[in-house]
Amino acid sequence: MSTAVERFLLLSIVGFPLLAFLLLAVFAWRGGRRAEWTVSTAVALAFALATASAIVLVCLMVSGGERVLTVSVGTWFGTGESEFHLLLVGDRLSLPFAVLMALLGGLIGVFSQRYLHKEPGYLRFYMLLALFGAGVELVALSGALELTFVGWELAGLASALLIAFFHERRKPVEHGLRAFLTYRVCDVGLLAGVVWLHHATGSSTVVGAEALAEGAVPGDTGWAAFQAPAAARDALLIGLLLLWAAMGKSAQVPLGGWLPRAMEGPTPSSAVFYGAISVSLGPYLLLRTESVWTGAPGARIAIVVVGALTAVHATLVGRAQTDIKSALAYASMTQVGIILVEVGLGLRYLALAHLIAHAASRSAQILRSPSLIHDHHHLEQATGRPLPPTGRHLDRVVPRGAQTWLYRYALERGYFDAWLRDHVVGGLTRLVRRADSLDDRWAGLLSAGAVPASRTGTRDGLRDGLRDGMVAAARDSGAPATARGEQET
Amino acid sequence: MIALVPLLVAALFLVSSVVVARMADPRGARRTAVYCATAATAATALSAALPTVNRFASFVEGRQVAGLTVVAAPDGAVRLVGLVTCAAGLLVVAMSPLASHPPATTARILQLLAVSSGFVAVRHEAVSVVLWALSVWLVWAGLRGRDGGLGDHGGRGDGLDRLFAVYQVPGVLLFGVGTALTATGWRATGTVLVVLGIMIRFAVIPLHSWYPRFVEQAPLGVVVAFGTAPVGVLAQLDLLTAPPPASLAHQVALVCGLTALVASVFGVAQRDARRALAFLMMSQTGLVACGLGSGSPAAVSGAVLTWQVSALGVSGFAMAMAALEARRGALSLVTPGGNFARTPRLAVAFLLCGLATAGFPLSLGFTGGHLLIHGSVAESPLVWLALIGAVGVNGMTVMRCFFALFAGSRTHSGERDLVPLETYALTIAIGALLIGGVFPVVP
Numbered sequence: 001m002s003t004a005v006e007r008f009l010l011l012s013i014v015g016f017p018l019l020a021f022l023l024l025a026v027f028a029w030r031g032g033r034r035a036e037w038t039v040s041t042a043v044a045l046a047f048a049l050a051t052a053s054a055i056v057l058v059c060l061m062v063s064g065g066e067r068v069l070t071v072s073v074g075t076w077f078g079t080g081e082s083e084f085h086l087l088l089v090g091d092r093l094s095l096p097f098a099v100l101m102a103l104l105g106g107l108i109g110v111f112s113q114r115y116l117h118k119e120p121g122y123l124r125f126y127m128l129l130a131l132f133g134a135g136v137e138l139v140a141l142s143g144a145l146e147l148t149f150v151g152w153e154l155a156g157l158a159s160a161l162l163i164a165f166f167h168e169r170r171k172p173v174e175h176g177l178r179a180f181l182t183y184r185v186c187d188v189g190l191l192a193g194v195v196w197l198h199h200a201t202g203s204s205t206v207v208g209a210e211a212l213a214e215g216a217v218p219g220d221t222g223w224a225a226f227q228a229p230a231a232a233r234d235a236l237l238i239g240l241l242l243l244w245a246a247m248g249k250s251a252q253v254p255l256g257g258w259l260p261r262a263m264e265g266p267t268p269s270s271a272v273f274y275g276a277i278s279v280s281l282g283p284y285l286l287l288r289t290e291s292v293w294t295g296a297p298g299a300r301i302a303i304v305v306v307g308a309l310t311a312v313h314a315t316l317v318g319r320a321q322t323d324i325k326s327a328l329a330y331a332s333m334t335q336v337g338i339i340l341v342e343v344g345l346g347l348r349y350l351a352l353a354h355l356i357a358h359a360a361s362r363s364a365q366i367l368r369s370p371s372l373i374h375d376h377h378h379l380e381q382a383t384g385r386p387l388p389p390t391g392r393h394l395d396r397v398v399p400r401g402a403q404t405w406l407y408r409y410a411l412e413r414g415y416f417d418a419w420l421r422d423h424v425v426g427g428l429t430r431l432v433r434r435a436d437s438l439d440d441r442w443a444g445l446l447s448a449g450a451v452p453a454s455r456t457g458t459r460d461g462l463r464d465g466l467r468d469g470m471v472a473a474a475r476d477s478g479a480p481a482t483a484r485g486e487q488e489t
Numbered sequence: 490m491i492a493l494v495p496l497l498v499a500a501l502f503l504v505s506s507v508v509v510a511r512m513a514d515p516r517g518a519r520r521t522a523v524y525c526a527t528a529a530t531a532a533t534a535l536s537a538a539l540p541t542v543n544r545f546a547s548f549v550e551g552r553q554v555a556g557l558t559v560v561a562a563p564d565g566a567v568r569l570v571g572l573v574t575c576a577a578g579l580l581v582v583a584m585s586p587l588a589s590h591p592p593a594t595t596a597r598i599l600q601l602l603a604v605s606s607g608f609v610a611v612r613h614e615a616v617s618v619v620l621w622a623l624s625v626w627l628v629w630a631g632l633r634g635r636d637g638g639l640g641d642h643g644g645r646g647d648g649l650d651r652l653f654a655v656y657q658v659p660g661v662l663l664f665g666v667g668t669a670l671t672a673t674g675w676r677a678t679g680t681v682l683v684v685l686g687i688m689i690r691f692a693v694i695p696l697h698s699w700y701p702r703f704v705e706q707a708p709l710g711v712v713v714a715f716g717t718a719p720v721g722v723l724a725q726l727d728l729l730t731a732p733p734p735a736s737l738a739h740q741v742a743l744v745c746g747l748t749a750l751v752a753s754v755f756g757v758a759q760r761d762a763r764r765a766l767a768f769l770m771m772s773q774t775g776l777v778a779c780g781l782g783s784g785s786p787a788a789v790s791g792a793v794l795t796w797q798v799s800a801l802g803v804s805g806f807a808m809a810m811a812a813l814e815a816r817r818g819a820l821s822l823v824t825p826g827g828n829f830a831r832t833p834r835l836a837v838a839f840l841l842c843g844l845a846t847a848g849f850p851l852s853l854g855f856t857g858g859h860l861l862i863h864g865s866v867a868e869s870p871l872v873w874l875a876l877i878g879a880v881g882v883n884g885m886t887v888m889r890c891f892f893a894l895f896a897g898s899r900t901h902s903g904e905r906d907l908v909p910l911e912t913y914a915l916t917i918a919i920g921a922l923l924i925g926g927v928f929p930v931v932p
Contacts, residue, residue, distance in 0.1 A: 029837070029916075077856050077929045079787040082863035084856075120830060146859070150850040157849070160888065167896035173825045177892045181885050188881040191862070195873065199866050432758040443698040447652035 002060065007071045009057040010090050013050045013098050014141060017105065017133035020046035024127045036113070036122055043126045044109030047133060050102035058095050067091065068224045070143055070206065082198075087205050089143035093223040093287060093352060097140040097280075100356055104272050104363055105133040111367060112268045121165055125266060128165075132158035132269075136277050139284065143224060145194040145204040148288075152190060152281070156183040156249070159278050162269040163262045175261035182258045186248025190285075193241035197292060200229040200238070222348065225291035232296055239299025242289055243306065250282030250336045251329075253310040254416040259333060263325035270325065271366035276359035279332055283339045283355055287348055300344050307340025313414050319391060320410035324369045332362055490558040494536040495571045495610035498529045502578075502603035510596035518592035519582060522599055523910060526579035529606070530917075533572040536562035563609055569797065569932070571609040574717050576921060577800040578602040583914030584808035585710040586815030594708055597631050601714035614672055618665045621686075625657045628715050632707065649706050656699040660689035684741055691774040694748045704767035709811040713804045716770065742782035742868050746875040749775030753882035762820035762890060766807055769886050772879050773799040773846060779876065780861045788864025793932045794857030798845055798922065802854060805842030805918045806887070809835055812911060813894060816904035822889060825897020834907045836895035838915045843887030845922040848880045853925035860931065 020043050061069060073086035090098075109129065116122050131154055138151025160183065164176030198204040206224040229235050246252070251259035251274075262274050273279075286293075286303060293299040311334050318330025335358045342351035368375065380386055398406065412418065505525035512518040539562065552559050562568060581598055590598075604624045608617060632650035667682025692700035704712050749772045756768030777799060780792025812835060814820050817827075829836050841852075848858030858880050865873045907915065 029834070031834070077860075077931050079790055079860065079864075079931060081785065082787045082860060084859060150855070153850045157844070164892060164896055167829045168899040170825055170897045173892050173897040177889060180888045184881050184885050184888075188877055191877050191881070192874065195862055195866060195877070198863065428754075429758050432755055436755055436758070439698055440701065443652055443702050446655050446698065447648035447702065 002064070006057060006060055006069055006090075009053045009060070010069060010071050010088050010141065011073070012053040013057075013102065014088070014134060014137045016046040016050045016053070017043075017102075017130045017137060021127055021130035021134055024123060024130065028123055028127065036117065039123050039126050040109055040113045043130045044106050044113075046130060047102050047106035047109055050133070050137065051099060051106055054095060054099040054102055057090055058099070061090065061095075070224065084146050085144045085205050086147060087143035088141045088147075089206050089224045090141065091223040093284075094140045096352065096356055097284060098137055100359055101133060101136045101140060101277055104276055104359070105129065108268045108272045108363075112266070115268055116266065119266075121167075125162070125165065125269070128158045128162050129269065129272075132162070132273065132278075136281065139281055143206040145197065145226070145289070148285070149187075149190055149194055152245075152249070152285075153187065155278060155281065156180065156187065159183070159262075159273050162273065163265045165265050165269070169264075172264040175258065175264050179258040179262050182248050182255055186245050186255065189241040189244030189248075193238045193245065196234065196241065197226065197229065197238050200231070200234045201227045203227055223288075226289060228291050228295055235293055236296035236298045239293025239296050240302060242285060242293065243299065243303055246282030246285050246340070247306060248282075249285075250279045250340070251310075251333050252282070252306050252337065252340065253313050253414070254420065256310065256314070256333050257413065257417040257420065260321070260326040260329040260413075263329055267325075267366060267370055271363040274329060275332055275362035275366040279336050280339075280355050280359055283336060283343055283351060286340070286343045287351060290343070290346075290348065294346075300346075303344030304341050307337045307342075307344060310334070310337030311341065312337075313416075316406055317410045317413050319394075320407060324372045325366065328362065328366055328369060332358075335362070490560065490563075490612040492560050492563045492571075492610050492612075494532055494562045495606045498532055498571065498575060499603045499606035499610055501525055501529055501532075502599045502606060506596040506599035506603065509592050509599060512592050515587040515591055515595075518595050519585065519587065519590075519910070522582035522595050523579065523914070525599065526575060526582050526602070529602075530572070530575040530579050533562075533575045537568050537572050563612075567609055569793075569930070571606060573797045573800045574602065574605045574609070576917060577713065577717050577804045578605075580801070580804050580808055580914045580918050581710045581713050583910050584812055585708070586811055588815055589708045589811070590710050594631070594711065597627060598710050598714045600627050601711070602717070605714070605717045614668045618661075618668050621664055621690075622661045624715065625661055628707075628711060629653055629657065631711065649702060652699050652702060656689055656696065660686045662686075663689070681737065684737070687778070688741075688744075691745075691778050692771050693745055693775065693778060694751055694771075697748070697752075697771060700771055701764050701767040704770065705761070705763045709763075709766075709807050712770075713807050716774075716803075717800055738782050738784060739868065742779050742865065742872055745775045745779035745782055746865070746872040746879075747775075748772070749779060749879035750875040750882070753879040753886065756886040757882050757889060760821060760823050762810060762814075762822055762894060765822060765886055765890055766810060769846070769883060770799075770803055770807070772883055773803055776858075776861060776876060776879060779865065779872065783865050783868050783872070785864035785867055787860045788868070790931050791857050791859070791861030791864055794853060794929065795861055796857075797925070798848075798852070798854040798857050801918045801922055802842045802846035802852075805915060805922075806839060806846055809839040809842060809915070810890075810894075812907075813839070813904070817902055820894055822893040825893050827893070827895040828898050828901040829895045831901045831904055832895065832906045834912065834915075836891070838907065838919060839895065840887070840891045841919050842915075842922070843891060844884070845919075845926070847884035847887050849884065851923065851926050853922050853929060855926055856929040856931070 023042065024039065057069075060066075069090040071088045071090075073088070076084040076086050078084050109126070112125065112129075116125055119125070135151040135154030135156075135158060139148050139155065140151075142148040142151060157180070160176045160180035162176075163179050164173045166172045194204055204226065206226055229238065247255050251257075259274055259279070263270050265273070314330045314333035314337060318327050318334065321327040321330060335354070339351050339354050339358070342348075342354060376387070395403070409415070502525065505521060509518045509522050512521065563571070578598070581602075582595060585595060585598070601624055604620050604627070607620045611617075629650055632653055634650075663682045664686030667679045667684075667686060669679070670676075670682065671679030689696045752768045752771035752775055756765050756772060759765035759768065773795065777792050777796045780788045780795060783789065783792075810820065813827075813832070816832075827836075845852035845854040848854040858876075862873055862876050862880070865876055
């Protein structure tokens, strides 16, 4: 009986947000209009039920002295050589994180009822919030890395779409795209790591509680763990691939340029995504897979270096920001960088506590950020004098010449964005377009016997000609020449 | 072997193409084509489901008639090829814009669908070669505008017919000669020639230069219908060729995997929506061909599923793009210039079809991609890393197109959202992609 209840509770943590998303998605596709209250209540209730399930499950496991609970829902699909297992795991790593996500999701759901009142994208916001919640719960509770990837992708998609929530403005759209591209580049690392681990160890699911008790996993991590590859080289490469995946999601140097830009989205989603949960997924992944890369000192060093560089970079850049949400974004980057250092040093419980504390406090800060000036005045009135400036000790410690250089460095956001845009992405794009242009000229030569003017680029003239041709063809065939929007459909 | 249901479906497509070609009203022609495609889809769905019901098992067993094996519906992986082809056909005819798809073009699409069904209906080497050549001729004749089928814009102005012929005539010859050699005992040589013919048709790099222009300039309904045709052949490759030598299969998998990756990179860098679509389609066919070339059962299953996704997802993506182009005009990816609020359903359909194509979780594409990648690990690290890269970059292309075409602008040109006919077809396609993703049937 108890096992069945625990099984239901674990499944429901993921199931409730997913169900809310599916219901809203079906309503949206059918074009149904629902009252704001109905939409927000459905999502908030789903998160509330998920929170309750997670808390009850924790209580049951603690009272029963259970350390790890694994629930297999079966095999999703597969052939003999490769199967996709639906395995969820509840332990002292996943359950606190699951409670945090569900709780914050519910709070954001309630908060946004008023914040987004009469916003045209109200239903869209709640749908994406539910999708994000389901994705994160899947990442948190997954006992198979393939399933982690599913949640990872769902969370990334919801995140990018919410950054572009105000879709009529160009900047949020560009920033949403930038975030998605960064995620996708790094997700390749996660996918490659999962495949490699699967084929190096024959499995990418966590080992059971019995195996943990028998010491089948090197270095007791205190929670469910994956089987480590036998070869150190495999451990190192998989560790680096997982780090690469974490770098994108957690906005680590040099890929973190998307995070301050992500603040273009609605404040509630910024609070839960970029202040709290989304940026925490990288360290969470590394904590969950610690058993895989713990035997590779190179992977540990890389994690510490990336985290430390990010922390230093973000704290410098954050000091030169002139808007509160950007400053908070860099503050988040700093803290996540420090958490990565803790993960790399093996301070897993400190990292977990840091992760949860940071997520809770940062999301509260971001939710409060629109009232910053009001709060500032209120505080000054209460103290009866202007608030003292912060960071004055740096004036004394850092030499004058270095201060100027650091200031420029901070203003330029460490030159990383420009370097990526001009040299990495820009260089590759120019190369590809040149090759494409040559290919198109070759096609032109074959089709017309002469080299046409370069067509790969702006081709409005050609396309206009084609469109005219289409219209002419339609006229010849008797199609009514009415207004464009009507005649084509 | 002859399969009766696909044969009847092919006949239905042919008859309706004759009817449609004689209609003057484009709306009526499209409606007739949709009725026909719906009936064909329903018939193939029913025939695919029959073997699962014990009561009807005897109906689907093969019988010998005049030396030929006659079955109600093909079995194995081929069973779903016919169904997916019809569903893709329904999507194409329902979403073809009237301006670029007059009745003659719609009739030609129905003829191409008849050819695709013919591949499934008759499993014989000589028939496959004839159908292969017929599908090429149908498109080429349309591009030349001899019968006004594909209109002026496709052919004479830009020499697209000539470019098409430069690639496809050798492709047909290679396929035909290869099949003949295989049948006469020269199996190794024949296999190589057949593979070369298929590579031209699949626009595998470096035999691809015809394809981006074809997608850019031909009506998208024709492009999609032409793309569904050769898969029936692939499903019965075991009849046409000997099992390819391991080294050849490995080379084919490698070349197709690299094609998938290179095409995906070219796709994400495009400034023009149609050209980006062309490279996305090339990348998908590269993935399919790579999986089929790989020896692993998981990779082959993944390739078959990826083809199903391509037939439905890419078709939905392409036809949604065609619908938007008809409403708005030329589509550029240089800057975001759409308004999601004007066409929310069209935008969502575009995104869902695209994400399914890119192997996004909870869609059939994810299942296909997962099996394909895991199955190809044994092939070589280069192949599976190329596949992972291609899947990743294709997702970027889809999202870039979505943001550029449906967001970033307050203004709009009064374009309308999906009409009921389009909603009907897209709901079926998206439903199949999502339900197939949650409850996949792995061949």
